[in-house]
Amino acid sequence: MTDAKQFYDYHSWANKRILNHIESLPEETAYQEVQSVFPSISDVLLHMCRADYIWLKTLSGATYQEVIDSVGKFEAAHRDMAVINGHFSELEAQYHDFFSRQTDFEQQVLFQHPTHGTLVTTYTGVILHVINHGTYHRGNVTAMLRQLGHPGVPTDYVYYLYEKKESKG
Template identity: 75%
Template structure:
C-alpha cells in the first residue's frame, strides 16, 4: 500500500498545480465573487492553508485552544494570493519536518476536541484526512473556475503518478 507520506506529496503537488494554474489566469480571477461554498477561489485556498496548519499542529500534539488562537495569523493573507501561496510553501516544509521527526506514521496518538471529545487515530489516517480535505476543496476551485469561464487543471492522483513516473524516466 502507498504510504501517507506519498499521499501528502501528492497533496503538495496538486496544490502547486492549482496555484500555478491560477497564476496563469487573469489576476482578478482569484478574487472574483462566486456563488459557491466560499465566496472566491482565494478564500478556498486560504481555508485549505488554515486547515493544513491546524492539522499539522494536531499531529504535532499542540493543544486545541492554542491551535485555534494561532491559526488567526493566516488571516493576514486574506485576498493576497502571493501570501497564500507562501503560507502553502511554508506548510509543506513544516510537514516535511514533521515527517522527518515522526517516522512511524502508523503510530497511534490521541487528539482532543472540546465538543467532539477524544479520538485515537494514527498519524497516517490523519494525514489522509488532510489529503482528502484538500482534494475536496481543489474540486471546489475547479467548479468555481468553470463558473468564471476558465478551465480547471487536472489534479487527480493518477496524474500525479504519471508525472512522477515521467520525472524518473
C-alpha cells in the same frame, strides 16, 4: 517512503498545480465573487491553508486551544494570493520536517476536541484526512473556475503518479 508521505507529496503537487494555474489566469480571477461554497477562489485556498496548518499543529502535539490561539496568523493573507502562496510553501516545508522526525506513522495518537471529544487514530489517518480535505476543496476551485469561464487543471492522484514516473525516466 511511507504511504502517508507519498500521499502528502501528492497533496502538495496538486496544490501547486492549482496555484500555478490560477497564477496563469487574469489576477482578478482569484478574487471574483461566485455563488459557491466559498465566496471566492482565494477564500477556498486560504481555508485549505488554515486546515493544513491546524492538522500539522495538532499532529505536532499542540492542544486545541494552542491551535485556535495561533490560527489567526492567516488573516493577513485574506485576498492576497502572494501571501497565500507563501503559506502553502511554508506548510509544505513544515510537513516535510514533521515527516523527517516521525518513525512510526501507524502509531496510535489521541486528540481531544471540546465538542467532538476524544479521537484515537494514527498519524497516517490524519494525513489521509488532510489529503481528502484538499481534494474536496480543489474540486471546489475547479467548479468555481468553470463558473468564471476558465478551465480547471487535472489534479487526480493518477496524474501525479504518471508525472512522477515520467520524471524518473
